Amino acid sequence: MSSSADNMNEVTRMGDLYDFYGALLTERQRQIIEMYHVEDWSLSEIAESLSITRQAVHDQLRRAGEQLEQYEAVLQLRAAARAQQEAWSKLMRVWAKVRHELSAASQMEMDAAFASMDRTLPGFIGGEVDA
Known part of the structure; x- marks a missing residue:
């Protein structure tokens, strides 16, 4: 499978997990995920908009993704x-x-x-x- 297809599957998976478990995330995590995955903002654009570093945005996305994966591992929705x-x-x-x-x-x-x-x-x- 190509990396483009892998990336699309990952985006789809993250969207599904967000649909099921997004309400369990913090408001800031939801905001960043929506900006990145739904509105297709870059990390730099999000960082500028929220007055945080690009690295902070990346870390928030990674942590939120890990939380969503943990919820799915337990709840299996x-x-x-x-x-x-x-x-x-x-x-x-x-x-x-x-x-x-x-x-x-x-x-x-x-x-x-x-x-x-x-x-x-x-x-x-x-x-x-x-x-």
Whole structure:
């Protein structure tokens, strides 16, 4: 895998972890992560904006990333969300294969139940969770 793909996977992973655990970070850590990962500011731009050194920004990002990884190691929310997404995808593939075997009324009832579940899952999953 190229370093560009590795970097993209790391950015995606950090975004996922931030979605799940960002509220557990300090306000300053959240601010720096959002500036860096969401708004795409450079370390120097963040440092200037917050009147701190570039090294302090780097250290804050590293520590916040380590904390997010520790939360995931213990709580496993990202891993659970990935498993939930995979199970949901499998269920929908099976449903597509067997739905024609039910009556139209049963199909509509199942479609409504799936739609209801589909509306609740994004809140649990926390956004896109990539492999």
